[in-house]
Amino acid sequence: MTQRLWAAEKAKALAQAGRARILAIESSCDETAAAVVEDGRRVLSGAVASQIDMHALYGGVVPEIASRMHVEALCPVVEQAMAQAGMTLDQLDAVGVTYGPGLVGALLTGVSYGKALAWALDKPLIGVNHIEGHVSANYLAHPDLTPPFCCLVASGGHSHIVKVERYGHYTLLGQTTDDAAGEAFDKVARVLDIPYPGGPLLDKLAEEGDEHYYKFPRIHTPGKYDFSFSGLKTHVVNAAHNLRQQGQQIRAADFAASFRRAVVDALVDKAVLAALDSAVDTLALAGGVASNRLLRRELARRGEQAGLRVLMPPPRLCTDNAEMIGSAAFYRLMAGQVADLSLNAQPSCRLVEAQS
Ligand code: KG4
Ligand code: ZN
Numbered sequence: 001m002t003q004r005l006w007a008a009e010k011a012k013a014l015a016q017a018g019r020a021r022i023l024a025i026e027s028s029c030d031e032t033a034a035a036v037v038e039d040g041r042r043v044l045s046g047a048v049a050s051q052i053d054m055h056a057l058y059g060g061v062v063p064e065i066a067s068r069m070h071v072e073a074l075c076p077v078v079e080q081a082m083a084q085a086g087m088t089l090d091q092l093d094a095v096g097v098t099y100g101p102g103l104v105g106a107l108l109t110g111v112s113y114g115k116a117l118a119w120a121l122d123k124p125l126i127g128v129n130h131i132e133g134h135v136s137a138n139y140l141a142h143p144d145l146t147p148p149f150c151c152l153v154a155s156g157g158h159s160h161i162v163k164v165e166r167y168g169h170y171t172l173l174g175q176t177t178d179d180a181a182g183e184a185f186d187k188v189a190r191v192l193d194i195p196y197p198g199g200p201l202l203d204k205l206a207e208e209g210d211e212h213y214y215k216f217p218r219i220h221t222p223g224k225y226d227f228s229f230s231g232l233k234t235h236v237v238n239a240a241h242n243l244r245q246q247g248q249q250i251r252a253a254d255f256a257a258s259f260r261r262a263v264v265d266a267l268v269d270k271a272v273l274a275a276l277d278s279a280v281d282t283l284a285l286a287g288g289v290a291s292n293r294l295l296r297r298e299l300a301r302r303g304e305q306a307g308l309r310v311l312m313p314p315p316r317l318c319t320d321n322a323e324m325i326g327s328a329a330f331y332r333l334m335a336g337q338v339a340d341l342s343l344n345a346q347p348s349c350r351l352v353e354a355q356s
Contacts, residue, residue, distance in 0.1 A: 011124035024326030027110030028102025032073035034081035037326025045084030049073035067105035096329025100346035107345035137324035152271035155287035156182035174225025209257030291315035
């Protein structure tokens with residue numbers, strides 16, 4: 001109890017000073033990451049242990065293996081981040097950790113580690129929503145970015161358009177009604193025999209292809225800013241099977257390019273429309289799919305044509321990392337939102353709870 005009170009007092013003092021160096025931990029899926037971030041904007045260090053090679057053997061993330069590998073990697077990754085920052089643990093002001101959404105076992109490793117460390121150091125603990133982390137990667141890449149702005153978040157498990165009203169306050173404008181964009185990329189990659197992780201490799205292959213060669217449908221959704229990728233994915237997977245049954249060779253690069261164009265058109269159309277209707281001047285991009293080359297080019301081109309300022313983090317900060325968690329944790333800390341030792345993993349938590 002005393003420990004909790006001290007940590008809360010420290011959090012209050014940090015919020016009043018408006019400064020904090022936060023150690024952030026991310027373990028929601030298949031990357032174990034740690035970073036030290038100063039005042040939500042300056043990256044002092046960042047370390048990642050990727051599990052991709054192991055999961056590639058199975059064609060996707062195996063949750064139990066992910067949890068075990070996080071347990072092994074957490075200590076060395078944190079030590080690496082601290083060494084890179086040239087700091088000792090007692091020089092930290094707070095500890096931030098992703099509590100969801102993600103794989104429950106994977107999340108629990110980071111949450112348990114973060115809680116133990118915050119308790120041992122008697123520092124404030126901040127629970128961070130992973131999707132908020134993705135949005136916050138933009139604060140690291142663009143020091144002058146402040147809310148309000150709109151953000152298209154496209155990752156392996158989520159596809160949302162949100163309006164960031166102020167730090168930590170979001171209005172959900174649109175979302176996928178079924179599959180996330182990254183999920184669709186990964187499924188179609190599998191049909192093309194592209195190894196896990198499919199999305200980035202499909203994107204690379206698509207750069208060489210003719211996006212007009214195959215005609216794939218554009219799916220319409222009732223919600224003005226919503227998307228749907230399940231129908232497109234099924235259509236594309238069936239098309240591949242039919243071509244094979246007819247003994248025709250699939251032109252993989254053209255197939256990848258035509259599919260990528262259909263996904264990107266849907267995302268960009270809705271995101272630009274939502275931003276214009278929200279009367280903001282800035283549209284940001286975030287999430288693993290934000291590393292997609294065509295999505296980056298098209299959102300910049302179409303958004304700027306529409307008079308918007310279009311911002312996106314570099315690809316390294318789009319896929320899962322701890323730097324983005326450190327940025328989001330800072331604004332939660334400034335709002336006095338610190339967790340206690342009852343913090344738990346929430347595998348299905350949402351970014352905009354009020355509307356759920
Ligand atoms: O944000 P993220 O790293 O993890 C989640 O929070 O889900 O996103 C991973 C997703 C995967 O589906 C991956 O295939 C996709 O992002 N992805 C891409 C690209 N890079 C990663 N999809 C399309 N093109 C890419 N370049
Ligand atoms: Zn992610």
